Amino acid sequence: MTTTATYTIKGMTCGHCVNAVSTELSGLPGVNDVRVDLAAGTATVTSDRPLDPQAVREAVDEAGYEMSQA
Ligand SMILES: [Cu+2]
Numbered sequence: 001m002t003t004t005a006t007y008t009i010k011g012m013t014c015g016h017c018v019n020a021v022s023t024e025l026s027g028l029p030g031v032n033d034v035r036v037d038l039a040a041g042t043a044t045v046t047s048d049r050p051l052d053p054q055a056v057r058e059a060v061d062e063a064g065y066e067m068s069q070a
Contacts, residue, residue, distance in 0.1 A: 002032070005051065006044045008068035009060055012036070017065065024063040028055055 009021060018036040025034045025045055033046040043060075045051065060067040 002046060002048065003050045004044060004046045006042050007056060007060070008042055009036075009065050010041065010068055011065040012038055012041060014038070017063075020063040021060060021065060024059040025056070028059055 012018060012021060015038070018038050021043055022034045022036050025031060025043055028045075028047070028051060030048040030051065031045055032048065035044045036042070037044070045056070057067045
């Protein structure tokens with residue numbers, strides 16, 4: 001079952017930030033598509049199954065940013 005979720009991410013300021021977040025989130029198991037909206041400060045992730053929020057948080061952290069409480 002395909003699932004889409006949108007996360008709010010703090011600290012993204014440019015295309016480099018978008019790439020960093022996209023790369024990390026794309027690496028999570030089951031993720032098919034990541035769309036980062038820099039202006040809105042959000043990442044919309046499409047995946048095969050619901051993602052573990054903790055795993056998403058860690059991926060965002062790994063990229064150097066902070067996921068806001070959903
Ligand atoms: Cu940047």
